[in-house]
Amino acid sequence: MSEYKSTGIIRKEDLEIPSDERLEEGPVVIMECVENIPCDPCVAACSFDAVEMEEITDTPDVEYETCTGCGFCVTECPGLAIFVVDCSYSDENCKITIPYEYIPVPDEGDEVKALDREGNEVQKAVVTNVRQSGKTYAVTIEVDKENVWKVRGFEVEK
Ligand code: SF4
Numbered sequence: 001m002s003e004y005k006s007t008g009i010i011r012k013e014d015l016e017i018p019s020d021e022r023l024e025e026g027p028v029v030i031m032e033c034v035e036n037i038p039c040d041p042c043v044a045a046c047s048f049d050a051v052e053m054e055e056i057t058d059t060p061d062v063e064y065e066t067c068t069g070c071g072f073c074v075t076e077c078p079g080l081a082i083f084v085v086d087c088s089y090s091d092e093n094c095k096i097t098i099p100y101e102y103i104p105v106p107d108e109g110d111e112v113k114a115l116d117r118e119g120n121e122v123q124k125a126v127v128t129n130v131r132q133s134g135k136t137y138a139v140t141i142e143v144d145k146e147n148v149w150k151v152r153g154f155e156v157e158k
Pocket residue numbers: 028029045046047048049050051066067068069070071072073074084
């Protein structure tokens with residue numbers, strides 16, 4: 001049994017992730033969707049046809065070479081399970097786009113507490129972009145490259 005089934009905490013090892021080469025090419029989606037639930041908005045959200053699913057209870061199958069990393073799917077996932085990472089522009093940093101439905105909403109340039117999947121602080125991070133779609137925001141923060149697989153949330157300090 002996968003560890004997350006007892007802990008509720010997904011690990012990098014539980015995910016299908018892009019190759020190191022694809023990660024270096026530019027922003028790319030990371031779908032942390034591991035349960036066979038009846039759900040598929042991520043398929044319709046992608047106008048590049050990068051996401052496929054044969055049955056509605058399948059987990060999404062992402063074609064990473066087709067994904068542009070646009071991030072439009074991030075705000076369409078009811079499970080807040082979709083992220084975009086971009087490690088292509090720097091040797092030291094990566095950007096992570098995170099779905100967010102709390103208040104207060106951060107502003108671009110704010111410093112926030114970057115959190116791991118258990119809610120523990122990993123580091124301070126700067127908000128580089130905020131986009132809203134309906135009640136969901138897609139907030140991009142910049143983290144140290146070594147933390148790109150740890151950070152999956154943030155806390156606003158206002
Ligand atoms: S990030 Fe953009 S291109 Fe990639 S799967 Fe999501 S909607 Fe499609």
